Amino acid sequence: MNLETELKIAIVDIVEYLYQTQITQDIVQFQKTKKEFEGDITLVVFPFVKISKRSPEQTCQEIGENLKDKIEFISDFNVIKGFLNISISTDFWLQQLNVISKDKNFGEKVADENSDLMMIEYSSPNTNKPLHLGHIRNNLLGFSIAEIQKANGWKVVKTNIVNDRGIHICKSMLAWQLFGNGETPETRKIKGDHLVGEYYVAFDKAYKAEIKSLMEGGMSEEEAKKEAPLIKQAQEMLLKWEQGDAEIRQLWQTMNGWVYKGFDETYKELGVDFDKIYYESETYTEGKSKVEEGVEKNIFYKREDDSVWADLTSDGLDEKLLLRADGTSVYMTQDIGTAKLRYDEYPIKKMVYVVGNEQNYHFQVLSILLDKLGFEWGKDLVHFSYGMVELPEGKMKSREGTVVDADALVAEMIATAKNTSEELGKLDGISEKEANEIVRMVGLGALKYFILKVDPRKNMTFNPKESIDFNGNTGPFIQYTHARICSVLRKADEQKIDYSNLNNLQFEVSEKEKYLIQLLTEYPNIVQQAGLEFSPALIANYIYELVKEYNQFYHDFYILREENEDLKTFRLLLSETIATVIKKGMKLLGIGVPDRM
RNA sequence: GGCUCCGUAGCUUAACUGUAUAGAGUAUCUGACUACGGAUCAGAAGGUUGCAGGUUAGAAUCCUGCCGGAGUCACCA
Helix, strand or coil: CCHHHHHHHHHHHHHHHHHCCCCCHHHCEEEECCCCCCCCEEEECHHHHHHHCCCHHHHHHHHHHHHHHHCCCEEEEEEECCEEEEEECHHHHHHHHHHHHHCCCCCCECCCCCCCEEEEECCCCECCCCCEHHHHHHHHHHHHHHHHHHHECCEEEEEEEEECCCHHHHHHHHHHHHHCCCCCHHHHCCCHHHHHHHHHHHHHHHHHHHHHHHHHCCCCHHHHHHHCHHHHHHHHHHHHHHHCCHHHHHHHHHHHHHHHHHHHHHHHHHCCCCCEEEEHHHHHHHHHHHHHHHHHCCCCEECCCCCEEEECHHHCCCEEEEECCCCCECHHHHHHHHHHHHHHHCCEEEEEEEEEHHHHHHHHHHHHHHHHCCCCCHHHCEEEEECCEEECCECCCCCCCCCCEHHHHHHHHHHHHHHHHHHCCCCCCCCHHHHHHHHHHHHHHHHHHHHHCCCCCCCEECCHHHHCCCCCCCHHHHHHHHHHHHHHHHHHHHCCCCCCCCCCCCCCCCHHHHHHHHHHHHHHHHHHHHHHHCCHHHHHHHHHHHHHHHHHHHHHCCHHHCCCHHHHHHHHHHHHHHHHHHHHHHHHCCCCCCCCC
């Protein structure tokens, strides 16, 4: 039983005894005692004032006295206004530290056969251009959420739905046919996704030129966009693709193959992976049949031109297109199909879509449609929505070339980490191979931590120049602290100091150290809370707090020079446990922590 | 225009289901290196939490109305 639960039960008893009123545990509220006050945990007594019919101070005093009598590990208490600050005995904290240090699964639940399954969809790229900064946020969030859910005892299936078909890839294909001269990633010596991306841009450029000349010929912009020969050709190509035209299919497979190879490299760099990949080309027909089924059941309706619509006005939304007049499917149709396939394949208890907040409306609609179609899980799907990543100059726009390419960014982060390390001479005497690994961890750690520490819902500003900061609330600062602890522990091992157990208690534990242990005991709560909230930011900020506190402590004491052997042992054990929790927490963020750096 | 989300020190941001003097980092200024790893630490300064009301013993947090920003309301995905 943890500290709070034990206190809660006792407090309910005391309040009921003192004031002869039945109460529930919900109104017993704790918070961590603020640093400027003495104590470890604070009870907010305002909720009891009405019951006690006494002043807040008096109520505090009465509860405090009874609590101290009743519970052994309470060493003292003090009252400030309506806050009862409770001090917990040193013995209690030492016991906690002993328990934590021995629990290999501390803070983590392990899934077994009976655990429920959660499917998390993330990444979901189009195959017409390389991944950019926005995808990085998506991938990091998706991966981290999956890790956090695993630590909360879920069976997790990470999935990726690749938008490998549609007008967008036809545009790239067409441009390659027209201007490509048979180029391949090998002949150009660039990644396949970048090559295909170039053709997508080339199409856009040529298309724009056509529109311009049509408009000069007197056509309206709207009309010109529809009538431009290039877009007509692309649409024709899509139709041919859907009809299974052999030549088009062949080209499509080749070019998508290039892209997948490129994506795989990027995913590997970022350290994210998937358990199951779906391709829209394989799932979109499934959606069609489901929509037609809906028409038969009169859930959807057909217009004169044969297009299929859902009327959601009764839900306060608009009418939504599901099948075009030519029978081709749209985004929504595909998501319906994919959902069906997934639930046929896995016993999904919870479905999570990690998708940007520009699609909030889409998922609101999807949820309603799935519900109408009779999928019982439709209503409960979770859209993990996150904000856009902006640059200091403003929004990223592919046309203006202000998109930050994922591969280039990762490379830049690693290069900067390397430069900094070399300047400081940190990696002297380490093999080149190990040095490269460390530099990778640091560069990626900086990027990942920077993105994950921000509340996902918020739009964030990413400054490529300032992002690589090795001070303050950053990944490298945390990694550095971990490396330093490891260094101390290595030295302790060299001196053959055994710090695995705390036996005699012939020393004084400082307030700071008690606070550190208290922070450690909170780790499981943080993991659980992050699971409920789906927020890696919670974990990130917790680790930073732990690291910051430890650094202050570290600065004040020279552990290995400590003359009191018991105290030395204690501090080593505390350091080791903190290092372990840092490592665990960073793992939930998908960030590696080196033993030296 | 309708709906959704956001607005916190110069900048980047925290505050769990309301609760003590709204925490950090960064930039600025001051101080600490015979250093278990200084990529560190201590201190100063920096806030009308967009504005105005309301609910409450108590509001950055909940409600209402404004202001500002973003997104969406596509036969794009």
